[in-house]
Amino acid sequence: MDFRALTHKTLDDVQKAATRVGDTAAKAPAFVRSAALRLTSSGRRRLALEHGALHSQTREPGLxxxxxxxxxxxxTTPVTADIAAKDDERKASDKPDAVTTDIPVHWYEVxxxxxxxxxxxxxxxxxxxxGFTLAGESWYRQFNALRKSHPxxxxxxxxxxxxxxxGAVPASLxxxxxxxxxxxxxxxxxAATGKLxxxxxxxxxxxxxxxxxxxEESIRRRIAGVVLIxxxxxKLAAQGVPQILASPVADAARNAIESSPKEIRKFREAIASLMAPSLAVAVFARRTDYEIIEFHAAMINETPLETFVGYLDDLQDHEEFAAGPRLEGLPGAVLVGTKDDVTxxxxxxLIMEKWPDAELVEVDGAGHMLPLEAPDAVNRAIERVLEKVQKRS
Incomplete structure (x- = not known):
């Protein structure tokens, strides 16, 4: 593989795709653009040190x-030997075998x-x-508020x-x-019992x-409320961020994960320097604290290449219209920012058409990252749904 040509071509494609996201990044405050520009390889290493690792559980931003x-x-479901051989995110001793792969799902609780x-x-x-390229850490502003208002x-x-x-899993999973x-x-x-x-x-x-x-019915009947943000x-692909990952960028990324581990590392370093800032800046519309922009970009930087490639198909093609009847009668809320270019x-x-029982909350001047960008609106909406569920108990 001509890695150098692939990298230059892919970075050009990502730059063009990021531009197509719209004027969000161009209109972002200067300090946000500055934050994005600082996310070089050396900058990311500095950020990792400053944040004491992203998942320290002792300092904010973060849980x-x-x-x-x-x-x-x-x-998981079976993984072919071919897929297992291409799973270069893990150490050789941790790679999945040709039958199944073990996924260690980390959870966090108050x-x-x-x-x-x-x-x-x-x-x-x-x-x-x-959401995509994020982590449980992204909910820290909700955890902080709700543990006080509803302990x-x-x-x-x-x-x-x-x-x-x-961590990483094969793209197919x-x-x-x-x-x-x-x-x-x-x-x-x-949470084996109680309402959800x-x-x-x-x-x-x-x-x-x-x-x-x-x-399964045993879980579904316990779901007493839903908040969609x-x-x-x-399908998500019609707008915004999925376009950054659209072909030919996706094709180049798929080719990269079929390459040697060394080329994967080079590819990731090259593309992350543009991919993470493009995603991090494009999804914020309100003036947001600098450290939160860095925190968001750090989560994107941490995302394995297999994850970008693996979820691409569902970002482009997955829809859940069939969930509409199951939402009937459930209390809930649907939140959207007035400047959200992604959703x-x-x-x-469209959600409200299928779920008229929900409360529609439009957050003025906000973009796509409402949990970090407009936490008060998100927290209040969750609290209202929680109180409705508690009254029904």
Whole structure:
């Protein structure tokens, strides 16, 4: 493979695709553009040191003061020997075999302060499903607020396959269905009883809808509320960020993961210097603290190349219109920023057509990263849904 030609061609393609995202990056405040430009290889190393590693659990931005953390191991569907051979994110000793692969799904929890003694009054568990190239850490502003306003609720999130501390998996296993299986396994482990409120952001919204539609009846009947943030019930590919990953960039990335580990590392370094800043800047519209922009970019930088490639098909093709009937009668909320170029208002309107019982919350001047960019609006919406669910108990 002519790696140098591939890299230059791909970076050109990514630059053009990032430009097509719209004027969001161009209109971003100067300090945001400055943050993006500083995300060079040396800059990323400095950021990693400054943040004391992204998942330290001791400093913000990020989840802190958790009461429990752990890992749920998931045995996946069969993986061919060919796919296993191409899985170069892991050490050789950790690569999946030709039969199954083990996915160590990391979860993070804030337990209720005063758990009810009677099983019939099990606490409501709020399950947070993060978006593409993010991690459970992205919900830290919700955890901080809700643990104070509603300490009686359990807060539970996880790093979906291919993200965060769960780490890389073969690209073929990065799907909406697979990620939903991760979330359901964590629920079974940590919240086996009691009502559930499922909160999903971006790709996490599609995953939440898939859970509502396809989970086993024992789980589905416990889902008492849903909050969908900056997401879609239709295909995500029509707008925004998926265009950055569209062909020929995706083709080049697919070619790269079929190459040697050395070429993969070179490719990742080359493309991350542009990919992460493009994604990080494009999804914010409001003036946002510099450290949050860095925090968001650090999560993108951490994302394995296999994850970018693996979820691409579902970003382009997956829809969950069939979840509509399952939403009927459920309290919930649909949130969208007025300047969201990834999942704009018309996507929220499609959800509302299928789910008129939900509250539509339009966040003025906000972009796609509402959990980080407009946390108060997100927190209040979750609180309203929680209070409705509690009143029905």
């Amino acid at each position: 802190t003061d958790l009461t429990a953390t752990g890992v749920v191991h998931i045995k 337990e209720p302060e005063s758990p009810p003694s009677a099983p019939a009054n099990d606490p409501v568990t709020i399950v947070f499903i993060h 009686e609720a359990r807060l539970l999130t996880m790093d979906l396959r291919g993200h965060g501390q769960t 990065c799907t909406v269905e697979g990620a939903a299986a991760d979330a359901l396994a964590v629920i079974a482990e940590r 409120i499922v909160v999903g952001h971006s790709l996490g919204g599609l995953i939440a809808l898939h859970m509502v539609r396809a989970a 900056s997401t879609s019930i239709d 704009p208002r018309k996507q929220a309107d």
